[in-house]
Amino acid sequence: xxxxxxxxxxxxxxxxxxxxxxxxxxxxxxxxxxxxxxxxxxxxxxxxxxxxxxxxxxxxxxxxxxxxxxxxxxxxxxxxxxx
Numbered sequence: 649x650x651x652x653x654x655x656x657x658x659x660x661x662x663x664x665x666x667x668x669x670x671x672x673x674x675x676x677x678x679x680x681x682x683x684x685x686x687x688x689x690x691x692x693x694x695x696x697x698x699x700x701x702x703x704x705x706x707x708x709x710x711x712x713x714x715x716x717x718x719x720x721x722x723x724x725x726x727x728x729x730x731x
Contacts, residue, residue, distance in 0.1 A: 650688030652718040657686040659704050673703040691718070 660670050660682070667686075668679040674696045676682065684690035692700075692715050701708045 652692060652714045653686040653688045655714050656692070659706055663704050665703070670703065674699045
């Protein structure tokens with residue numbers, strides 16, 4: 649499950665922002681970066697956290713919490729696979 653990506657998409661759509669518009673607001677070179685985050689193919693780069701929150705009205709702590717939860721799940725899965 650990709651809760652972070654789903655949350656990013658939900659926040660973006662609630663704000664009526666396209667992937668291209670959000671990428672521009674964040675200073676990303678390609679809107680594909682947003683699509684990859686939403687699909688769970690890419691992680692959320694730390695350098696865009698503050699800009700994302702400013703563009704969408706979200707609290708930084710909420711996004712950081714979502715990123716941390718995703719990392720914990722991924723780490724737990726890796727540890728489990730290595731046993």
